[in-house]
Amino acid sequence: MKTTWMMIGIKAFILVTVIQNPNVILWVPGLLLIDFYVLNGIRGISKKWRFLDKKSFITTYWVVSVLIIAGMLFVIYSRAEFGIRMIFLLPFFLVLLFKVSFIPFILVDDLRRFGIYFINRFKKAPSEKQEVQGTHAIPRSEFLVKAGLLAGAIPLAALKLNMGSGLYDYHVKRHILYLPNLPKSFDGIKIGQISDTHAGNFSNKRAVLGGVEMLMREKADLIFFTGDLVDAFSNEMIPYFDIFSKVKAPLGVYSSLGNHDYGDYAHWPDAAAKRKNFLNLIAMHKNMGWDLLMNENRRLKVNGDEIGILGVENWGEFSWLPKHGRMDLAARNTDDLPVKLLLSHDPTHWRAEILPKYPQIDVMFSGHTHGMQLGVQTENFQWSPIQYIYKEWAGFYHDGPQQLYVNVGFGFLFPGRVGILPEITIFELKAATAPHLV
Numbered sequence: 001m002k003t004t005w006m007m008i009g010i011k012a013f014i015l016v017t018v019i020q021n022p023n024v025i026l027w028v029p030g031l032l033l034i035d036f037y038v039l040n041g042i043r044g045i046s047k048k049w050r051f052l053d054k055k056s057f058i059t060t061y062w063v064v065s066v067l068i069i070a071g072m073l074f075v076i077y078s079r080a081e082f083g084i085r086m087i088f089l090l091p092f093f094l095v096l097l098f099k100v101s102f103i104p105f106i107l108v109d110d111l112r113r114f115g116i117y118f119i120n121r122f123k124k125a126p127s128e129k130q131e132v133q134g135t136h137a138i139p140r141s142e143f144l145v146k147a148g149l150l151a152g153a154i155p156l157a158a159l160k161l162n163m164g165s166g167l168y169d170y171h172v173k174r175h176i177l178y179l180p181n182l183p184k185s186f187d188g189i190k191i192g193q194i195s196d197t198h199a200g201n202f203s204n205k206r207a208v209l210g211g212v213e214m215l216m217r218e219k220a221d222l223i224f225f226t227g228d229l230v231d232a233f234s235n236e237m238i239p240y241f242d243i244f245s246k247v248k249a250p251l252g253v254y255s256s257l258g259n260h261d262y263g264d265y266a267h268w269p270d271a272a273a274k275r276k277n278f279l280n281l282i283a284m285h286k287n288m289g290w291d292l293l294m295n296e297n298r299r300l301k302v303n304g305d306e307i308g309i310l311g312v313e314n315w316g317e318f319s320w321l322p323k324h325g326r327m328d329l330a331a332r333n334t335d336d337l338p339v340k341l342l343l344s345h346d347p348t349h350w351r352a353e354i355l356p357k358y359p360q361i362d363v364m365f366s367g368h369t370h371g372m373q374l375g376v377q378t379e380n381f382q383w384s385p386i387q388y389i390y391k392e393w394a395g396f397y398h399d400g401p402q403q404l405y406v407n408v409g410f411g412f413l414f415p416g417r418v419g420i421l422p423e424i425t426i427f428e429l430k431a432a433t434a435p436h437l438v
């Protein structure tokens with residue numbers, strides 16, 4: 001009875017979501033059909049495994065399947081905190097990965113069975129009764145189905161084995177940043193960007209040092225850090241203070257705050273303790289020689305030419321994220337500058353506020369998403385489950401002449417990275433129109 005009511009509740013949730021979002025109709029039935037096909041494939045593993053035909057197994061299978069689909073709908077349409085949504089998103093991705101690997105083997109087996117049935121039909125014209133018997137007499141190949149199960153399990157096992165190996169596998173990504181109004185004195189200047197260190201999660205100082213040294217070998221003229229220095233506590237940075245103090249650049253290191261930097265994800269005895277932690281974090285930036293921009297700007301001058309470096313505190317579109325960013329303050333007295341570069345941690349700020357209200361911002365530099373630390377990223381293709389939460393989640397984005405770059409992070413939130421590796425970004429400024437706009 002409890003199981004029945006649970007199923008009714010879950011189905012009601014999906015029904016409400018479908019009514020509110022008609023486009024869901026296009027893929028929810030497809031997911032259910034895939035689950036039905038996979039279930040029949042699993043039940044064909046072996047006649048000896050009688051529990052696969054029991055009602056309890058079938059009910060459990062459908063409860064889990066519908067829960068996972070409901071979780072995915074929750075991820076897409078809810079306003080819950082990012083970490084909670086990740087909890088629902090990861091099982092959906094892992095189960096989908098298994099199904100994608102398993103289904104081709106079931107399909108091959110079904111095609112084989114259909115072929116045998118088709119051949120037998122033309123060899124002899126059986127009666128209607130014989131046709132039905134013949135259809136059921138064709139056994140599902142245990143070899144193919146078991147091979148499919150193994151194929152589905154292999155990528156999951158590979159994910160488990162490789163999660164930790166990518167944590168400190170720093171990669172340098174190089175891009176040309178086209179700016180048509182860029183003064184000639186800035187043409188060819190290099191900007192380095194790192195983001196999201198989350199220092200409290202590090203456990204390998206030597207590897208972190210290697211990543212910082214990799215950044216410094218690029219000899220960037222200026223460096224941006226786009227938020228989330230720590231996970232919650234300012235003292236997380238103390239063991240790594242000397243390492244990140246090495247991050248220097250001739251034209252300066254400019255930083256901004258992320259949602260984790262405010263201490264909102266920790267329990268504090270009182271407001272004064274939380275405030276003290278925040279002030280200590282601000283002092284950490286200063287003591288490392290970084291210029292922390294809190295809703296303010298700097299005029300960067302080279303050979304008499306100037307551009308603007310603007311930085312805002314965290315501003316996230318989602319309701320659970322802090323909105324301390326004040327673009328009106330950050331953009332003050334910058335109208336005369338030909339180019340304005342903005343540091344803003346959360347990429348949702350770009351579409352929600354920058355594009356509609358601040359067309360004078362040429363490029364916004366962000367982090368925050370981590371690319372979910374799981375997915376596929378090549379030169380011409382990228383995919384991650386995080387794209388179902390964030391429209392802009394990794395790399396370059398353009399809207400007319402305005403640009404956004406999302407760095408997938410130097411550190412990590414949970415101890416694993418697969419496919420989406422820690423990033424050091426190097427931009428070369430070029431005084432020209434971007435090729436896609438020509």
